[in-house]
Amino acid sequence: MSVRHALLALLSEGPKYGLRLQQEFEERTGEVWPLNVGQVYITLQRLERDGLVESDDEDGAGPQKRFVITQVGAAELDSWLRTPAGDIPPPRDELVIKILISLRVPGADVHDIVQVHRRHMIELMQRYWRIKADAAEDDIGLALIADAEMFRLEGIVRWLDAADTRLKLHPAPDPASLPAAAAAPAAPAARAAPARRPGAGARR
Amino acid sequence: MTAVLELREVSKAYETGAAEVHALRQVSLSVDAGELVAIMGPSGSGKSTLLTIAGALEEPTTGQVLVAGNDLSRYSANDQAKLRRRLIGYVFQDFNLLAGLTAVENVTLPLELDGARVKAARPAGMKALQDLGVAERADRFPDELSGGERQRVAIARAVVGDRQVLLADEPTGALDSVNGEAVMRLLLAVCRRGVAGVVVTHDAQFASCADRVVFLRDGRMIDQTGPQPGPESLLAPDPQ
Numbered sequence: 001m002s003v004r005h006a007l008l009a010l011l012s013e014g015p016k017y018g019l020r021l022q023q024e025f026e027e028r029t030g031e032v033w034p035l036n037v038g039q040v041y042i043t044l045q046r047l048e049r050d051g052l053v054e055s056d057d058e059d060g061a062g063p064q065k066r067f068v069i070t071q072v073g074a075a076e077l078d079s080w081l082r083t084p085a086g087d088i089p090p091p092r093d094e095l096v097i098k099i100l101i102s103l104r105v106p107g108a109d110v111h112d113i114v115q116v117h118r119r120h121m122i123e124l125m126q127r128y129w130r131i132k133a134d135a136a137e138d139d140i141g142l143a144l145i146a147d148a149e150m151f152r153l154e155g156i157v158r159w160l161d162a163a164d165t166r167l168k169l170h171p172a173p174d175p176a177s178l179p180a181a182a183a184a185p186a187a188p189a190a191r192a193a194p195a196r197r198p199g200a201g202a203r204r
Numbered sequence: 205m206t207a208v209l210e211l212r213e214v215s216k217a218y219e220t221g222a223a224e225v226h227a228l229r230q231v232s233l234s235v236d237a238g239e240l241v242a243i244m245g246p247s248g249s250g251k252s253t254l255l256t257i258a259g260a261l262e263e264p265t266t267g268q269v270l271v272a273g274n275d276l277s278r279y280s281a282n283d284q285a286k287l288r289r290r291l292i293g294y295v296f297q298d299f300n301l302l303a304g305l306t307a308v309e310n311v312t313l314p315l316e317l318d319g320a321r322v323k324a325a326r327p328a329g330m331k332a333l334q335d336l337g338v339a340e341r342a343d344r345f346p347d348e349l350s351g352g353e354r355q356r357v358a359i360a361r362a363v364v365g366d367r368q369v370l371l372a373d374e375p376t377g378a379l380d381s382v383n384g385e386a387v388m389r390l391l392l393a394v395c396r397r398g399v400a401g402v403v404v405t406h407d408a409q410f411a412s413c414a415d416r417v418v419f420l421r422d423g424r425m426i427d428q429t430g431p432q433p434g435p436e437s438l439l440a441p442d443p444q
Contacts, residue, residue: 154409
């Protein structure tokens with residue numbers, strides 16, 4: 001979330017004081033993203049340093065200081081609005097890693113682990129739904145924010161559903177049944193051991 | 205709260221040739237008046253079977269189904285059908301309104317099937333339409349109604365009279381997310397007036413509108429969501 005650009009957007013409507021900016025930010029993001037006034041002032045200082053905003057009130061300080069957006073700031077805002085949001089997934093998604101690792105843990109039931117995460121996601125979605133249900137009908141900003149979060153969570157649920165089905169159709173081998181060499185890189189003799197005979201049981 | 209719909213250790217097995225398929229295994233579910241429960245699960249997990257058994261359209265192999273305190277197994281098939289028509293309403297994916305009947309005639313149809321006279325049924329039909337905000341469209345035919353109005357009429361038909369249980373099978377299946385959400389809001393509002401609702405859906409968005417989400421897998425109820433904390437719990441500082 002770019003607090004910088006959110007503040008520039010609020011200032012594009014006209015000059016504003018820091019406290020007012022903080023209140024308007026919270027109103028427009030439906031209070032889903034809380035922002036303390038300190039963060040607002042730090043961000044404003046940086047914007048001022050970079051020439052994107054300026055104060056039209058040299059004497060004031062803190063809450064008394066009023067800010068206006070500069071031409072450079074307006075151009076930056078316009079450019080940011082048109083720049084595609086990062087759509088590259090993070091290289092390591094913790095949930096994906098957890099599910100993959102659970103396949104290698106003896107005794108771990110991957111379907112149960114999937115369900116724990118699925119329930120958690122749905123419970124989060126229920127809370128966003130509540131926010132939408134309790135909001136005024138014309139609070140479009142809040143509805144859009146809650147929608148975005150719910151679609152993100154829904155995407156995770158759909159991945160969990162797909163993982164569940166895939167693992168049911170093609171169960172991963174029980175880690176306990178894997179050859180000892182793969183389970184623990186031990187002595188060379190173990191690596192050279194002949195393939196496990198059926199019914200020989202797991203060796204660790 | 206009082207449980208209006210109760211399934212006690214319900215199992216359902218179908219014989220397919222030599223094999224027996226267990227569609228439901230020992231499912232217990234209790235839905236209170238005013239509560240909406242969503243059932244989620246993959247294809248073949250038993251969601252639809254659970255709904256048809258809860259709606260007295262099918263009998264369980266073992267276990268009991270109680271609707272408004274009436275143990276269905278104690279009733280004859282005929283009396284079960286009567287009970288079903290009087291107490292249980294259904295909403296279907298395509299809403300299934302009859303094209304040759306007006307909105308209010310569609311809504312009163314279940315009452316008339318149950319023996320009510322046309323004139324006597326109309327006030328109940330009008331009240332149901334009024335509760336769903338479409339009373340002024342009562343004398344229109346389905347093809348004169350908007351999609352949203354048809355949904356409202358279909359939900360009114362499901363809860364007309366003294367129906368205490370509302371069952372819906374993928375009612376949002378053919379709708380986009382915003383219209384689907386509108387249907388869920390209507391179902392929730394209807395339940396809040398004292399109806400026990402169960403909605404089957406594979407869609408997490410719509411399921412999350414429910415008070416409780418129950419998860420089925422291989423005919424078993426494996427999990428359900430817990431009590432919901434308030435929305436302020438989302439306002440915790442972002443750890444990132």
